[in-house]
Amino acid sequence: MAKGAFVNNLQEIRKRARKHIQEGAVTEGYRANREVVIKILNEALATEIVCVLRYKRHFYMAQGIDAANATQEFLQHATEEQAHADEISLRITQLGGEPNYSPVGLADRSHSEYVEGNGLIEMIQEDLIAERIAIDSYTEMIRYVGEDDVTTRRMLESILASEEEHANDMATLLEKMNPSLPKGKTSSN
């Protein structure tokens, strides 16, 4: 009977769960290459840390020259990038890995760059570039993980949605600061 087969299967699943209990959240049903996923997540973690540092720098440098509530956006993004870093770190440990917080090689592990930027417009432009890089790399990661690690994929998808909002925020700020630049838009207000 199908039901019997299911029960047998369930017993087998329980047996396996007990056998590898030290492996935490990773079961034998885990289909992804764990080492590769941990490596990818550590690159994402480095990217997030660099984003926190860049937004913090921009937040403090923009004090006093804020023309379009940019400082508030910078601070909010710094906080959200930190939350992404925390989510990613937690997932790395669930997979039995170690989150890499070493400052040595941080910029090399990161997908996006730390660019200080001169003046508010350049800062916003650099943030927009970094967000677009993050969007591309999270999209790639989601494609790689696919159906093999649904929990990691869902986390990456929610972070991706947040990065898309960030990019949109920066594009909007840029437009407010310099209405003649983006997409040939020339309306003034």
Ligand SMILES: [Fe+2]
């Ligand atoms: Fe982020």
Ligand SMILES: [Fe+2]
């Ligand atoms: Fe972001």
